Amino acid sequence: MLKINNFSFLYPNGKKAVSNLTLNVEKGDLYAFIGHNGAGKTTTIKSIVGILDFTDGEILIDGMSIKEKALECKKVISYLPDNPDLYNSLTGIQYLNFISDVFKISKNDRKELIEYYANEFGLLDSLNMMISSYSHGMKQKLALIAAFIHKPKLLIMDEPFVGLDPKATFIVKKMMKEFCERGGAIFFSTHILEVAQKLCNKIAIIKEGKLIIEGKMEEVTKELSLEDVFMELTEHE
Numbered sequence: 001m002l003k004i005n006n007f008s009f010l011y012p013n014g015k016k017a018v019s020n021l022t023l024n025v026e027k028g029d030l031y032a033f034i035g036h037n038g039a040g041k042t043t044t045i046k047s048i049v050g051i052l053d054f055t056d057g058e059i060l061i062d063g064m065s066i067k068e069k070a071l072e073c074k075k076v077i078s079y080l081p082d083n084p085d086l087y088n089s090l091t092g093i094q095y096l097n098f099i100s101d102v103f104k105i106s107k108n109d110r111k112e113l114i115e116y117y118a119n120e121f122g123l124l125d126s127l128n129m130m131i132s133s134y135s136h137g138m139k140q141k142l143a144l145i146a147a148f149i150h151k152p153k154l155l156i157m158d159e160p161f162v163g164l165d166p167k168a169t170f171i172v173k174k175m176m177k178e179f180c181e182r183g184g185a186i187f188f189s190t191h192i193l194e195v196a197q198k199l200c201n202k203i204a205i206i207k208e209g210k211l212i213i214e215g216k217m218e219e220v221t222k223e224l225s226l227e228d229v230f231m232e233l234t235e236h237e
Contacts, residue, residue, distance in 0.1 A: 001027050001154050001185040002048065007057035009043050009209075017043045018209040020057070025154075025187050025202070030180045032196035032217075033189045034230060035206040041189040042082065044206075045158050048187070049079040062153055075103070078150065082158040082189075084143035088132035092123065092142050095131060096149065103150035110149070117145040120171050136163040144172060148179070155179060157188035161195065173199055197226035207234050 002025035009018040018040040025031045035041050046052040048059055050070045059066045061073040087095055100110040118124040121141040140163045147155060161169050176186055190196050204214035212233050213220055221229050
């Protein structure tokens with residue numbers, strides 16, 4: 001579903017933000033991408049979704065190059081950034097209808113999907129309010145609905161739990177599991193290591209732009225907590 005082969009990203013000053021990264025995310029994978037701030041996670045994610053033009057290597061989504069077939073790739077993915085930039089001049093329902101129009105979701109399907117997800121997040125009564133009046137948590141919920149609504153094959157998420165209350169976090173984890181059980185794939189970054197260990201079947205840890213370790217969660221952590229593994233690898237590697 002997502003193949004990253006020898007991916008590197010150079011800053012204008014010549015410094016490498018990411019160096020020779022290779023990863024493979026398959027259907028059904030719930031894949032955590034872990035690292036300190038500045039490790040290269042967001043740079044990698046923005047390159048995957050076509051926001052940043054990278055220098056070396058290739059990124060394939062559903063067998064297609066994000067460089068050569070960007071539009072086709074974006075039709076089958078959803079992207080949730082770490083700080084969603086929504087249209088504050090729209091109401092919540094107007095924004096979701098706009099997203100539905102972009103992905104050509106039928107009127108009947110979108111109505112059912114919007115009602116389902118908005119009800120799950122307790123946002124149904126707020127959809128007619130202006131987004132500018134939303135709290136950070138409400139905006140995060142709206143962005144999550146927009147990410148799931150068109151039933152993508154691959155979901156790319158950068159810190160999806162930031163700003164969410166415990167109930168919303170529980171709902172998002174449930175939605176992520178169900179999404180992957182239906183054959184989708186999720187690649188996401190998070191600083192909440194306990195959640196990553198319980199939720200994910202695969203993991204990659206990156207430090208200063210270089211991959212330290214990747215693989216199945218149980219093989220990486222063995223009998224240890226992910227926090228212990230992360231601290232050992234990133235502090236003493």
